[in-house]
Amino acid sequence: MLLDLTEHCISSETMVSGGMLTVKRDQVLLPNGNTSQREYVIHPGAVVVVPVLEDGHVVLEKQFRYPLHQVFIELPAGKIDAGEDVLITGQRELLEETGYQAQQWVKLGAIHPCIGYSNEVIHVYLAYGLSKGLQQRDEDEAMEVFMLSMQELLAKVDSGEITDAKTISALFLAERYMKNHPL
């Protein structure tokens, strides 16, 4: 038997807006006929990039993430501007954050980081053929850029030094792609 799992919107209310986050609260009809409430973040979507240098090293960032009061090792990533093509977002964020431009871009897929309470989607790109461009980082964006080999990266996933789910997921997709398509 194929279950109908769909929940239908009865009404929707905006709880937070105007700042960084938009938060909604919807009354919903469940498949069993009961009603319930769903609260979630409206997100414009984002792009994460796996930038691989000619020697196989990956370009990474260390960034302080306020909600967890912790510095994270992450792949370069950023939000899609209104109306922006996702490839352009990836190219813009890679240049802004790391100073690199890439000749080759391969779309590896898309991931959903937080399906319980956000509609965010993150598009995943592999970028290679890297060269230094003109870096233009936002003056309020503080981060350190550094490089690790894929082996070192995977060791940091195993050891728990890398815990950011978009970074782990994108590395997984990149590692599987590169096994079948050596750069």
Add this chain to the structure above:
Amino acid sequence: MLLDLTEHCISSETMVSGGMLTVKRDQVLLPNGNTSQREYVIHPGAVVVVPVLEDGHVVLEKQFRYPLHQVFIELPAGKIDAGEDVLITGQRELLEETGYQAQQWVKLGAIHPCIGYSNEVIHVYLAYGLSKGLQQRDEDEAMEVFMLSMQELLAKVDSGEITDAKTISALFLAERYMKNHPL
């Protein structure tokens, strides 16, 4: 030079509470001396389980996720109840959602699904030595339980049928662990 990336709280305000989500807005002092604003979700933390049957198949769920209006293939997971040990959360959620109990539990690590706007941490467990227990699903929790081999699962990650980042990240950790520690 080691950069100080830390952002300091100046003041904090609760924007949403009382329902499913708690959302805060903080005024913060940036490392460069400027001030800015950070909005984020306060989350109790969660546990995701990779349940592996004796024949190597993994127990999965299909669940409708309202923020994306889409059915997702996911590993069993759930929120930590107040004061609950994370292993107990994993055991409770596995039983409630799939009807399985596990003899062996291995902590694989923890991931952060949404470091930009949530303090959520998800603890990752591998569970094996599975047997059928007494399922007690919440009547409002609609889901389908099914099984896939690790090969089938990885093929669905590659093809984009599995996009949930906690599921992809936990599979990655489990696959790497099981390579070195055959069950």
